[in-house]
Amino acid sequence: MAELTLGVFPSLVGSMSLDFSFKLAEAAIAKGHKVNMWLSGNAVMMAKKGQKAFKDYSHLEKRMKELMSKGMEITVCEACAEARGYHKEDVPEGMKRASMDWYLAKTVKTDRLLHIGGE
Amino acid sequence: MKLAVFLSDLRRTEDTYERLKAEKLGVILVENGIYHAVIKEGGKDSPVLSKAGATFYALTDDLETRGYTAANVNPKVKLVSYGDIVDLITNEYEKTAWL
Amino acid sequence: MGAVKLLFVVQRPPYKSENPRLALTHALASQTAEIYMDEGDSVVPTVAFVGDGVLNAVKGQQAMKTYGVTSTESHIKGCLMTDVPIWVCKEDMERLGLKEDQIVSDAEDMGGADISTKFVSFAEIQKEMESVKHLLFF
Numbered sequence: 261m262a263e264l265t266l267g268v269f270p271s272l273v274g275s276m277s278l279d280f281s282f283k284l285a286e287a288a289i290a291k292g293h294k295v296n297m298w299l300s301g302n303a304v305m306m307a308k309k310g311q312k313a314f315k316d317y318s319h320l321e322k323r324m325k326e327l328m329s330k331g332m333e334i335t336v337c338e339a340c341a342e343a344r345g346y347h348k349e350d351v352p353e354g355m356k357r358a359s360m361d362w363y364l365a366k367t368v369k370t371d372r373l374l375h376i377g378g379e
Numbered sequence: 380m381k382l383a384v385f386l387s388d389l390r391r392t393e394d395t396y397e398r399l400k401a402e403k404l405g406v407i408l409v410e411n412g413i414y415h416a417v418i419k420e421g422g423k424d425s426p427v428l429s430k431a432g433a434t435f436y437a438l439t440d441d442l443e444t445r446g447y448t449a450a451n452v453n454p455k456v457k458l459v460s461y462g463d464i465v466d467l468i469t470n471e472y473e474k475t476a477w478l
Numbered sequence: 479m480g481a482v483k484l485l486f487v488v489q490r491p492p493y494k495s496e497n498p499r500l501a502l503t504h505a506l507a508s509q510t511a512e513i514y515m516d517e518g519d520s521v522v523p524t525v526a527f528v529g530d531g532v533l534n535a536v537k538g539q540q541a542m543k544t545y546g547v548t549s550t551e552s553h554i555k556g557c558l559m560t561d562v563p564i565w566v567c568k569e570d571m572e573r574l575g576l577k578e579d580q581i582v583s584d585a586e587d588m589g590g591a592d593i594s595t596k597f598v599s600f601a602e603i604q605k606e607m608e609s610v611k612h613l614l615f616f
Contacts, residue, residue: 262469264465264468264469267614269497269500269616276410277387277410280387280409280410280441283440283461284461284464284465286461287460287461287462287464287465288465288469290462291462291465291466293465293469300500300504301496301497301500302496358514359507359510360503360504360506360507361507361508361509361510361511361513361514362511362514363504363507364484364504364507364508364511364521364523365511365512365513365514365515365519365521366514367482367484367521367611367612368479368482368515368519368520368521369479370612371469372468372469372473372474372475373475373611373612373613373614374385374468374475374477375475375477375612375613375614375615376385376477377477377497377500377501377614377615377616378387378388378391378392378477378478378489378490378495378497378615378616379495379496379497380607380608382607382613392489392529394528394529394530394570395487395489395528395529395615398600398604399604399607400604474607474611474612474613475613476487476607476613476615477615478489478615
């Protein structure tokens with residue numbers, strides 16, 4: 261089984277790329293792969309717990325918790341989060357915060373990296 | 380290099396895409412990239428599909444989200460699921476590029 | 479694993495999108511990534527500007543004056559000062575009418591760097607894509 265690292269930068273609301281990355285992660289975990297996810301830039305919107313689910317907006321907190329319970333490691337960029345007013349106490353349970361070097365370090369051992377940068 | 384390129388837009392990063400080369404190249408059309416598999420602007424296939432030697436894939440979920448079905452898809456393009464994409468990037472290709 | 483090479487490819491112009499800046503700050507983070515890695519492992523990044531992304535490297539940026547934010551130019555210089563190679567695609571410069579003297583090529587005003595910007599063909603960037611372990615397109 262492989263280790264897959266996803267680096268995701270587009271926002272939760274206003275883009276569907278984050279939805280894509282969670283669905284891909286789900287499919288990878290279902291096949292027995294190890295998945296790591298780095299959320300940076302506007303994707304740190306995931307670092308705010310208690311978001312209300314509306315049908316007009318993407319809502320991924322529940323899916324994220326399910327994936328973390330299955331072993332997916334999710335870390336958000338601390339500086340990107342703080343710059344947007346998402347503080348340590350806002351982070352959903354199980355999610356980690358770190359500086360960008362966490363992501364760079366993950367690239368060393370991961371078998372595949374899918375970096376979803378553009379927005 | 381065995382490279383899986385993800386295209387998620389109808390337009391924007393064509394200049395990079397056109398110049399990329401790989402010994403084995405897979406082009407995975409996701410999000411708005413799926414339009415390359417279904418539209419015929421001016422009656423012609425998308426230029427994306429003219430990339431020599433490439434194998435083309437489109438994500439079924441993103442196709443259906445946008446009102447298209449398998450019947451609309453260019454015969455050059457294979458439809459894939461999320462699970463298929465996982466298999467492609469872990470077994471068939473060694474690097475990925477999300478343009 | 480030893481040294482793992484990464485190529486950051488910046489395709490978009492600066493400021494409207496945060497992504498070009500994030501490419502540079504992530505590349506700079508390679509300097510401190512050891513704290514998360516095993517002994518002997520390291521990441522070796524190169525940043526390549528292609529397509530409209532070459533506009534990130536135009537010198538004389540005044541983002542601090544106009545918006546109070548660090549300019550992309552400063553981040554490029556920061557990369558050069560920490561030995562992160564900066565490559566700019568020659569064909570794209572030519573297409574956009576840019577000359578080498580319009581591009582950030584050193585960090586003299588920030589104390590100097592041991593390396594300078596390299597002006598390269600897309601073919602050279604393609605070759606680097608083949609030699610690195612992972613690609614990060616911004």
